[in-house]
Amino acid sequence: GAVVSQHPSWVICKSGTSVKIECRSLDFQATTMFWYRQFPKQSLMLMATSNEGSKATYEQGVEKDKFLINHASLTLSTLTVTSAHPEDSSFYICSARQGIPEAFFGQGTRLTVV
Amino acid sequence: AQSVTQLGSHVSVSEGALVLLRCNYSSSVPPYLFWYVQYPNQGLQLLLKYTSAATLVKGINGFEAEFKKSETSFHLTKPSAHMSDAAEYFCAVSLNTGFQKLVFGTGTRLLVSP
Numbered sequence: 001g002a003v004v005s006q007h008p009s010w011v012i013c014k015s016g017t018s019v020k021i022e023c024r025s026l027d028f029q030a031t032t033m034f035w036y037r038q039f040p041k042q043s044l045m046l047m048a049t050s051n052e053g054s055k056a057t058y059e060q061g062v063e064k065d066k067f068l069i070n071h072a073s074l075t076l077s078t079l080t081v082t083s084a085h086p087e088d089s090s091f092y093i094c095s096a097r098q099g100i101p102e103a104f105f106g107q108g109t110r111l112t113v114v
Numbered sequence: 115a116q117s118v119t120q121l122g123s124h125v126s127v128s129e130g131a132l133v134l135l136r137c138n139y140s141s142s143v144p145p146y147l148f149w150y151v152q153y154p155n156q157g158l159q160l161l162l163k164y165t166s167a168a169t170l171v172k173g174i175n176g177f178e179a180e181f182k183k184s185e186t187s188f189h190l191t192k193p194s195a196h197m198s199d200a201a202e203y204f205c206a207v208s209l210n211t212g213f214q215k216l217v218f219g220t221g222t223r224l225l226v227s228p
Contacts (some may be wrong), residue, residue: 004157004223007224008156032214034215034216038164042220042221043204043218043219043220043221044218046215046216047218049215073196091155093157093158093159095157095216097214101146101148101163101165101214102148102160102163103216104159104160105150105157105158105159107156107157108155108156110155
């Protein structure tokens with residue numbers, strides 16, 4: 001089956017620093033990737049949609065300058081949380097799709113900003 | 115815009131009992147519908163999907179769901195619960211056009227007691 005790998009699984013960073021999270025589709029080419037944020041015991045909130053080689057489309061209320069998304073190739077998308085603050089602490093999940101209805105999800109990244 | 119309602123944030127069953135997780139959707143056009151399962155601190159795994167073929171969809175781990183257009187429902191069932199089924203379950207809807215963004219329900223936590 002389709003495998004999406006997300007790295008790192010968890011990260012702790014100091015307030016004010018930037019953190020990069022990678023999302024890779026290992027056995028298929030992902031034309032579209034999605035980034036979600038999940039708060040404890042809550043559902044997934046879509047942050048942005050990215051297509052290879054084009055700018056990401058952000059959902060309303062998501063700060064583009066804080067959450068930088070780069071979909072550099074058909075197998076890699078990155079999310080960079082810039083100038084992270086404690087309120088950015090969350091579980092971030094990516095998913096990828098290759099022109100079929102279902103999306104495949106990474107294992108998630110637990111970000112803690114101290 | 116499409117949306118999903120999952121009735122019941124928690125469902126408790128005994129091992130061996132029937133599992134029924136409810137999902138109702140709203141969509142202006144024929145939707146794609148999905149059920150995903152999430153274990154603690156992990157990403158989402160696809161259980162099953164409806165993409166306008168058979169209305170009764172069988173998925174992994176013995177789960178199935180029936181698409182009922184008249185009731186705008188897509189409830190998830192399993193005849194006999196196992197302890198390993200304890201997890202968070204998300205129903206999701208997407209349109210069959212555009213980016214096909216997934217819109218998730220709020221999730222239902224399934225608790226299985228011995």
